[in-house]
Amino acid sequence: MTHDDANPLPDALRMTSPAPLVDIGANLTHESFAKDLDAVLERARVAEVATLILTGTDLVHSEQAAALAHRHDGLYATAGLHPHMASHWDAPLGSAMRALHADAKVVAVGECGLDFNRNFSTPTEQERAFEAQLGLAVESGLPLFLHERDAGPRMRDILRHWRDDIGNAVVHCFTADRETLHGYLDLDLHIGLTGWLCDERRGHHLRELVGDIPATRLMVETDCPYLLPRNLPAKLKGRRHEPALLPWIVREIAHWRGESEASLAASTTATARRFFQLDEEH
Template sequence: MSDTPQHEASNGESPLPEALRITSPTPLVDIGANLTHESFERDLEATLARATNANVTTLVITGADLEGATRAARLATRFSGLHATAGLHPHHASDWSGELEQSMRNLHQQDVVVAVGECGLDFHRNFSTPADQEHALEAQLALAAETGLPVFLHERDAGRRMLEILHEWRGRISDAVVHCFTGDKQTLHGYLDLDLHIGQTGWLSDERRGHHLREFVADIPGERLMVETDCPYLLPRNLPAKIKGRRHEPALLPWIVRELAHWRGESEAELAQQTTLTARRFFRLEEDAGK
């Protein structure tokens, strides 16, 4: 039986200042939470309780390598409202092997694993060579085609090549989301033309590098848009109070929804409801609909 995170005690210490404790008007799904990160080891249950208090009721834990995906699946088995992805991030693409492929295939058979990935292309850092990245990506697209699971994609500075590869595979995979999309308008419309979904994070609020998204984020149809924290990374830079340690967490997802709704010309409630419906449909989480 899955555990249910308990509400934080009234006298317990929270890393979130009072000014940051807002609640979504309707339940939210965080489609990208890196809860296996070491920064959550000491207070995971409290983190989940804060998410629940903020009405972030469903979380998809990102599995970006074999160890992380295995741990993500274990957490999803332990706690209600949690699900997992299983894949190999392009940073680690050089580790792809036949043995790893079989291990990922085994993970994809678990009910708590709802997507193949995080996989994709990252030509910004090239921690693995582009050739290795493309090989690992196509191998994981093949796994998605085999299992019927949707794909959780990462892309940075590689839009043109990603579009080429996905164009070849689109008819064989069930669905895909480009999580934490940060690219340009042309690339966005290329993904939308392929009937892909788009994930948005606090990058939108980053005055150094995210303001361009404000010009075209409204172009994303509501039925293709999902929201995520990508925590502990990408803490929104325009929060009204500072967080000690600057660790992002799922309880802050309502702030991202608020910012996104503003630039799309929608109400927070409308955006929250639509993104949740979209996420539950995409990841096939109908069992969470009543929570």
């Protein structure tokens, strides 16, 4: 296994997708990318991951994501407040998010939703911020980029109430069980899958579920720098996940769905381009 200064990935991790991919969840405003972002983007292009949706988790990171998207072709952004920070929601923040949603490079409202696993903000605060952002999605007409952990029933209740008013919505980084998955599919939601199913400790249950997701509802993401797949064919120094590794996740998902990598790459990209309206001018 070799690497060089320009490409620190070992040879075994230098993968190229058989068809162009869209990484719908890349946290490229994370400080770990500050020093080598251009190289990260170049490795992604070589791997056929040329289109990236940068995740906005609060006002600062949403603004940074939008600014990056304006500087680089193929990059787009979401703008929202993660449930961990829901206690910060107020009217001025709502106005700032509304302004970001008018930016042509911002293609979704979020990351927003509910996280009852860690409760960094109280459930009441989370629901208030979530409903406010659902309202902003209705105003803007943008799709929703959703986060949910250990809050499936309450998330479905809220979304059911709003379903006739909001447009498309994706539950990003889906990790839950069959009942939760089918509840989301019954609401006509999209599903984003990460390298979680590459984790034999906690993600193996997803391998039996991925075949239940219609191709027109499935998208793929790294959620980098987090969720580095545990079963990569080589060790990665520093263990920072990056978009160039998305082809490995697609390979794993395709295996468990019983389809070819090329077929899955093509379908997830078509779904993502349609979902985020990427074929329109941005």
